[in-house]
Amino acid sequence: MDEVIGLKKVPLPEADLGFEFTLARSARRRTVSIEVRAARVVIRAPLNTARSFLMAFLQQKAAWVREKITEQQALIRAQPAAPTYVQGAGIAFMDETLHLVIGRGPRAAIARVGQELHLILSARVRATEQEQIRALLARWYQQQALQILTRKTAECCVRAGLRFSSVNVRATRSKWGHCTSKGAIQYNWQILLAPEAIVDYLVAHEVSHLRHQNHSADFWALVTSLCPGCKTDRAWLKANGARLCL
Numbered sequence: 001m002d003e004v005i006g007l008k009k010v011p012l013p014e015a016d017l018g019f020e021f022t023l024a025r026s027a028r029r030r031t032v033s034i035e036v037r038a039a040r041v042v043i044r045a046p047l048n049t050a051r052s053f054l055m056a057f058l059q060q061k062a063a064w065v066r067e068k069i070t071e072q073q074a075l076i077r078a079q080p081a082a083p084t085y086v087q088g089a090g091i092a093f094m095d096e097t098l099h100l101v102i103g104r105g106p107r108a109a110i111a112r113v114g115q116e117l118h119l120i121l122s123a124r125v126r127a128t129e130q131e132q133i134r135a136l137l138a139r140w141y142q143q144q145a146l147q148i149l150t151r152k153t154a155e156c157c158v159r160a161g162l163r164f165s166s167v168n169v170r171a172t173r174s175k176w177g178h179c180t181s182k183g184a185i186q187y188n189w190q191i192l193l194a195p196e197a198i199v200d201y202l203v204a205h206e207v208s209h210l211r212h213q214n215h216s217a218d219f220w221a222l223v224t225s226l227c228p229g230c231k232t233d234r235a236w237l238k239a240n241g242a243r244l245c246l
Helices: 051-078 129-160 189-193 196-208 217-226 230-243
Strands: 002-005 008-011 022-026 033-037 040-046 090-093 096-105 109-113 116-122 166-170 177-179 184-188
Touching: 033 051, 040 051, 090 189, 096 109, 109 129, 116 129, 129 166, 129 184, 129 189, 129 196, 129 217, 177 196, 184 189, 184 196, 189 196, 196 217, 196 230, 217 230
Parallel strands: 002 022, 022 040, 096 116, 166 184
Antiparallel strands: 002 008, 033 040, 090 096, 109 116, 177 184
């Protein structure tokens, strides 16, 4: 266990917590928090927080931390190897399967033609063929996700009688979606690799956060009213989310 102050690490006393952690202090921080990411634990605290308080805080949250570590370790083990994309390979797009048609030309490009995705790879690019394909697919999925998720969010908001301020998409490691108190919603664009019912559940989940910035009973009641199959969809995403990647 280490304490990080600037770039200096100071050994911390051992504690029987069942996990290791790093303590990061900051003069700008006003509260204590625990972050568990990629099965690694960081406790963040104001500069002058007493060591005894921090250890007591960790002891209090230890069961929750161990649970999160176990969940994330399972996700890491389940993470599939990056696929190899070849001519004619199928790729999921909500409830459809699109097939890759790979060609070469002076400029990299991608376009959908019916049930095919046509990719043009450029010889001028230093990236490998697989790297080019993944970059093109990522660009196309992001473009589609922004359009589709913005439309679905607007439609869901009409049904819920709510308003959002913006929709953005990016590839995030720990969350499929996020909604701020100002009504900005962010989605992981790789959700388009899931069935459309799962996409609709995610939209209902984030739209519900426009009214409830928590996971209370009222929040889940709203999600259920917008997406009656949310329990099944939520379980599917938890079980299969790690496989939704390009």
